[in-house]
Amino acid sequence: xxxxxxxxxxxxxxxxxxxxxxxxxxxxxxxxxxxxxxxxxxxxxxxxxxxxxxxxxxxxxxxxxxxxxxxxxxxxxxxxxxxxxxxxxxxxxxxxxxxxxxxxxxxxxxxxxxxxxxxxxxxxxxxxxxxxxxxxxxxxxxxxxxxxxxxxxxxxxxxxxxxxxxxxxxxxxxxxxxxxxxxxxxxxxxxxxxxxxxxxxxxxxxxxxxxxxxxxxxxxxxxxxxxxxxxxxxxxxxxxxxxxxxxxxxxxxxxxxxxxxxxxxxxxxxxxxxxxxxxxxxxxxxxxxxxxxxxxxxxxxxxxxxxxxxxxxxxxxxxxxxxxxxxxxxxxxxxxxxxxxxxxxxxxxxxxxxxxxxxxxxxxxxxxxxxxxxxxxxxxxxxxxxxxxxxxxxxxxxxxxxxxxxxxxxxxxxxxxxxxxxxxxxxxxxxxxxxxxxxxxxxxxxxxxxxxxxxxxxxxxxxxxxxxxxxxxxxxxxxxxxxxxxxxxxxxxxxxx
Amino acid sequence: xxxxxxxxxxxxxxxxxxxxxxxxxxxxxxxxxxxxxxxxxxxxxxxxxxxxxxxxxxxxxxxxxxxxxxxxxxxxxxxxxxxxxxxxxxxxxxxxxxxxxxxxxxxxxxxxxxxxxxxxxxxxxxxxxxxxxxxxxxxxxxxxxxxxxxxxxxxxxxxxxxxxxxxxxxxxxxxxxxxxxxxxxxxxxxxxxxxxxxxxxxxxxxxxxxxxxxxxxxxxxxxxxxxxxxxx
Numbered sequence: 001x002x003x004x005x006x007x008x009x010x011x012x013x014x015x016x017x018x019x020x021x022x023x024x025x026x027x028x029x030x031x032x033x034x035x036x037x038x039x040x041x042x043x044x045x046x047x048x049x050x051x052x053x054x055x056x057x058x059x060x061x062x063x064x065x066x067x068x069x070x071x072x073x074x075x076x077x078x079x080x081x082x083x084x085x086x087x088x089x090x091x092x093x094x095x096x097x098x099x100x101x102x103x104x105x106x107x108x109x110x111x112x113x114x115x116x117x118x119x120x121x122x123x124x125x126x127x128x129x130x131x132x133x134x135x136x137x138x139x140x141x142x143x144x145x146x147x148x149x150x151x152x153x154x155x156x157x158x159x160x161x162x163x164x165x166x167x168x169x170x171x172x173x174x175x176x177x178x179x180x181x182x183x184x185x186x187x188x189x190x191x192x193x194x195x196x197x198x199x200x201x202x203x204x205x206x207x208x209x210x211x212x213x214x215x216x217x218x219x220x221x222x223x224x225x226x227x228x229x230x231x232x233x234x235x236x237x238x239x240x241x242x243x244x245x246x247x248x249x250x251x252x253x254x255x256x257x258x259x260x261x262x263x264x265x266x267x268x269x270x271x272x273x274x275x276x277x278x279x280x281x282x283x284x285x286x287x288x289x290x291x292x293x294x295x296x297x298x299x300x301x302x303x304x305x306x307x308x309x310x311x312x313x314x315x316x317x318x319x320x321x322x323x324x325x326x327x328x329x330x331x332x333x334x335x336x337x338x339x340x341x342x343x344x345x346x347x348x349x350x351x352x353x354x355x356x357x358x359x360x361x362x363x364x365x366x367x368x369x370x371x372x373x374x375x376x377x378x379x380x381x382x383x384x385x386x387x388x389x390x391x392x393x394x395x396x397x398x399x400x401x402x403x404x405x406x407x408x409x410x411x412x413x414x415x416x417x418x419x420x421x422x423x424x425x426x427x428x429x430x431x432x433x434x435x436x437x438x439x440x441x442x443x444x445x446x447x448x449x450x451x452x453x454x455x456x457x458x459x460x461x462x463x464x465x466x467x468x469x470x471x472x473x474x475x476x477x478x479x480x481x482x483x484x485x486x487x488x489x490x491x492x493x494x495x496x497x
Numbered sequence: 498x499x500x501x502x503x504x505x506x507x508x509x510x511x512x513x514x515x516x517x518x519x520x521x522x523x524x525x526x527x528x529x530x531x532x533x534x535x536x537x538x539x540x541x542x543x544x545x546x547x548x549x550x551x552x553x554x555x556x557x558x559x560x561x562x563x564x565x566x567x568x569x570x571x572x573x574x575x576x577x578x579x580x581x582x583x584x585x586x587x588x589x590x591x592x593x594x595x596x597x598x599x600x601x602x603x604x605x606x607x608x609x610x611x612x613x614x615x616x617x618x619x620x621x622x623x624x625x626x627x628x629x630x631x632x633x634x635x636x637x638x639x640x641x642x643x644x645x646x647x648x649x650x651x652x653x654x655x656x657x658x659x660x661x662x663x664x665x666x667x668x669x670x671x672x673x674x675x676x677x678x679x680x681x682x683x684x685x686x687x688x689x690x691x692x693x694x695x696x697x698x699x700x701x702x703x704x705x706x707x708x709x710x711x712x713x714x715x716x717x718x719x720x721x722x723x724x725x726x727x728x729x
Contacts, residue, residue, distance in 0.1 A: 270580070271554075271580050271581075274580040274601050274602055275510055275513075275580060275601065276512070277601070277602040278510075278513055278578075278580065278601030278602040278603065279510065279512040279513045279515075279516050280602070281602035281603065281604060281605075282513065282516045282517060282520065282602070282603065282604075282605050282608070283516045283519075283520070285604040285605040285606060286516065286519070286520035286523075286605040289605060289606060291524075292520075292523045292524060294523060295523075298519045298522070298523050301515065301516075301519045302516060302519055302520070305512050305515050305516045305519075308512060309512050312512075
């Protein structure tokens with residue numbers, strides 16, 4: 001909605017008075033020929049002269065109205081009251097007529113001007129209300145501070161008929177500073193570097209937020225326009241504050257979430273570390289006990305328990321370290337040419353204890369092309385996948401490790417077990433940190449293993465995913481063979497030469 | 498009953514089972530092991546062990562649940578062995594009928610000491626059906642006759658003091674939570690009035706202990722409750 005600012009009804013001061021004089025001159029020229037010779041009709045004339053007085057009060061207000069009254073009084077006296085062409089008045093009754101005319105015309109003029117002024121004011125107030133309503137409706141629909149600022153600039157531009165409007169908001173905490181400049185359709189881009197005609201600060205309870213700058217041809221703002229501009233500014237501020245508060249609330253929620261994650265990690269890690277420690281401490285304090293004579297079998301048994309649990313601890317600590325490296329983006333594969341079957345066989349060696357109650361089938365042909373990978377990291381991936389499979393599949397079932405050449409670019413590896421299916425919506429989620437789709441208490445582990453696998457494989461430029469198989473459950477992953485293909489895809493993570 | 502006390506260990510960690518079996522066997526106990534809650538309950542019913550060592554994190558049912566179900570038909574001493582070290586976890590398990598609580602990792606001597614205390618306690622409760630007299634240090638407590646003597650001299654107790662001492666002594670060796678003491682000696686409605694308990698424990702210690710500031714008979718279990726010790 002576009003409306004012409006009410007000030008355009010009025011010309012500049014000075015001009016109004018000139019118009020008034022002009023109007024009376026023309027009016028006089030028109031009625032002068034109808035003047036009677038004797039001058040008896042000057043009472044009628046004086047009635048006629050009320051017309052230009054009312055007109056100028058209506059059009060140009062109080063001052064010009066009063067001026068019209070005085071000039072009409074003089075003109076009547078000079079041209080229409082005998083003796084003509086002099087300001088002298090011979091008859092007393094003429095004098096009374098003239099004085100009454102002056103009084104009546106000034107009073108009427110003032111009344112008319114006042115009515116027209118209050119009409120204009122109420123119209124202005126109506127416009128103000130409409131614009132405010134428009135602004136509020138638009139602001140209510142705004143979702144972020146950028147949108148609010150644009151709305152504010154747009155509405156200011158339209159309402160004030162400005163040439164250019166600029167809304168500037170300073171950055172706060174983690175909110176970036178924003179800046180919007182809008183130009184009116186006419187005379188766009190003229191004299192942009194000139195000073196703004198008007199500046200309104202955006203002031204909140206918390207302090208200075210920014211300001212609205214307005215450039216306009218007509219530099220003078222009416223009180224109504226000032227009021228509109230100030231209301232716009234305060235509306236803008238309260239909407240900005242609302243958005244900021246809601247953003248602060250959602251940041252607080254995020255922090256809470258990450259706090260919850262951290263305490264989850266702590267409890268999970270302490271649980272995981274203490275379990276092997278318990279065995280180690282029990283065995284060691286048992287061995288050092290003075291009250292028992294240990295036979296060599298028992299001693300050997302306790303010592304090997306300590307050894308295996310130490311390995312277990314080492315694996316856990318390694319996983320934690322890798323996790324924090326992946327988190328920090330500092331996991332750098334130290335690649336060399338390796339054959340996959342070697343890596344698989346050492347990882348089987350290291351999980352021998354865990355897999356003792358499962359059937360293992362390995363189908364990794366030694367003639368597969370060598371891959372450029374970090375030996376220990378890929379070994380960790382296999383250890384984690386095998387260990388995951390032993391935890392979630394029934395004892396005595398089969399765990400199968402297969403690798404084939406997928407195409408010229410990559411090897412496809414599958415580690416599958418005969419465990420239960422995982423719900424479709426959880427297939428992605430199991431690679432997230434601390435996510436265990438089965439009840440956490442029933443299976444040991446920090447829920448880190450799979451997310452580490454994902455981190456490592458992705459750092460190698462490969463991909464890992466999980467699938468429900470016809471009989472059981474499988475992890476699939478790709479390892480790039482072709483170095484060129486790899487460097488194109490993950491160039492920035494490339495540290496291997 | 499065999500001369501060798503029989504201990505059942507219920508824990509899902511193969512390694513800790515292996516270590517405990519080796520050590521406890523060397524310590525002249527008869528040991529059987531179970532790696533799940535259900536298996537543990539079945540073995541407990543079939544073999545009637547003299548003591549059960551129970552982990553709280555089991556693959557099938559929670560250890561506290563195992564504890565509750567055991568208590569439905571058996572008074573066998575239960576020692577909880579768990580990595581959960583929160584006060585709440587301990588109190589919860591003890592309230593559900595466990596006798597003692599040891600957090601992992603633990604020293605084997607401490608476990609053995611707790612096993613001895615628990616076995617002695619259970620022997621005493623069985624024996625005390627006849628005698629009803631409990632000896633600790635130079636204190637003799639005759640629950641049936643309501644008489645307490647310290648170094649041969651009679652100790653006078655108020656009714657509440659006696660009720661409290663009787664409850665503690667008849668559960669000698671067990672860790673009793675504040676709430677269970679309050680609800681037995683006072684009233685279940687007063688379960689949270691720990692300050693009552695503090696006052697009466699202090700009075701009892703003054704009358705019974707050689708050094709009330711370093712108690713040997715009524716021991717503190719910080720944050721949990723008290724334990725009445727039967728000294729050798």
